[in-house]
Amino acid sequence: MPQALQDAKQCVFAFYQALDRATVQDVPKVLETYCSADYQWRGCHPFNELEGQNAVSDQFWQPLKTSLKKLQRRQDVFMAGENSLASDGSAWVVSMGHLMGLFDNDWLGIAKTGRMAFLRYCEFTQVVEGKIAQSAMFMDIPGLMVQAGVNPFMPQTGAQLIQPGAMNHSGLMLDEQNAEESAKTLSVINQMITDLGNWDHDLSLEEELALSWHDDMIWWGPTGIGASYTIERYAKQHSGVFRSSFSERVFNGHVCKFAEGEFGGFFGWPNLSLKPSGGFMGLPASDKFFDMRVIDIYRRDGEKLAENWVFIDLLHFFHQQGIDILARNTYLSADTQRDQTKRT
Template sequence: MSGFSAEKQVIKEFYEQLDCSETGAEHKVLSEYYSSNHIWRGFHPFDEIRGPQAVADTFWTPLRASLTQLQRRQDVFMAGANEMDDFSSVWVVSMGHLMGLFDTPWLGIAPTGKLAFLRYCEFNRVEDGKITETAMYFDVPHLMLQAGLQPFPPQTAAQLVQPGPMTHEGLMLDPQPPEEGEQTLAAINAMISDLGQWNSGLSLEDELRRTWCEDMLWWGPTGIGATYTIERYAKQHAGPFRASFTDRSKTKHLCRMAEGHFGGFFGWPNFTARPTGGFMGMPATDKPGEFRVIDIYRRAGDKLAENWIFIDLLHFWKQQGVDILGRMQQVPRT
């Protein structure tokens, strides 16, 4: 196996060119690396964008004009064949933070003039040396908090700037043993099978123990937060989430892959569910909502040890009739 070296090299060169380009010249870089019919999927309010010029004008140029001196700080870099199309396509994944000086408004959020982080995870499909599809998911509410705003009521878990893997092995620039990636993908699939049932007959904690390490770390998005150990994860997220929703659809992913001890997936959306109990401190609406999610995992032994999660909560709540972003744009920073 090549270890996806050619595909990784495309993305490495793309990032190098994009990250050092002058603000306003992003379209030139994207036009060089994106296919002409490129599809870009991003969190609310960006949604689906087509073509390199539109992606540059709508997302990258405004972001880089706002977070000046933008620096990419990667924690995971990997590539793999996509299980969802019988391993026929190759995707390269980058996860970490985009860091800059928050100097001008972005999405109506007032700047601070201070250092700021935008959590991100990006899946890029590479074909014949070109990027043909992108899923770029990012935690806008986390940036809101850094700007002194409170987009959500107090969350069930902890709000943190999220670190990379405990093992510091996430940057896989060199090929990894294929059997390691196969084992990671098997662990992820076993977890998905359990997660999609919600009726295993076991206690939630015992169900989680089938596929998770006892000292698991779940790095959730702003509005839910991070939690540690099976017992606290069940108490602070999984239990409340299951109690809050019904009619969960089957899981649908556009990409699911793994390399080495890491793997992940994304959907558009991953699933839908109907809130019938309070969620994130807000009342139930009884309206079905979409969950656009990226999950990145680290495996230890035969179980999952860490999980970084990106959920488009702005999109979910907009479907419920609550415009979090619009509301925050009208609130002065204290």
């Protein structure tokens, strides 16, 4: 399997380089070269599931590259592994970082700025027989809205900022990693998931988190929630709030989960089904369950986890509850323009 993983990395890395170089018109040729004929793509709302190279090109990559000119991929994590949840032996590659470009044309109703813009992303990609068979790409679209001057959410509990990669800058794993270290990372992640699922034990939240996390952990959350530093602040600014906001929680499992070296992660479609008791991000209580799609990427330091980059498809989570976050581009932008007119 090690050589298969390295081959998968080379395939995906070449795909990314070709995408960066491609003009808008050349994007379909790039997908035809690197992706399978029945390529499947999962993305956050409003893209959701796209079938085939043409759909992915027409509905996602070409419009994005039209809006974010001179688009370049700035990776903080690049790793590969065999899906621990499947027995098909296929290789998966993860890329995480930002897509950076000049925001010269509107995208998804988000008004252009004419300035640099960063679209935070994480993508899981499966490679089968030298071709990209499927991808799951989550993006922090609300983060791009904030950069364009529109904040669609209530005041968040964590910090809003352009998020960096790992503190030790070790996330780009182009070379093969130590298999024992990879297994150790996956084991720590699995133990953390077990701890997380046991919400009825006698430990305090901070004590529970300390089983798997360093005290100076960093939780890099999505726009609308934000980032938190240390167990104490994470418990207050997100984890405790999250747990108290849902009366019932159902874990649906993950599609892919693996680790390489000190890094690992997973994604689900969806990971969780949640029944709101009210209050989470200003949402009301409900007697219905709503799905939450999540990507988590972790860095292990020694025996515990040190950093966690989290991508939640909040557009989809709100959409299920009748709230169109992207529609807020229109009236919030209008309010901003009126305020600017009053000041002048």
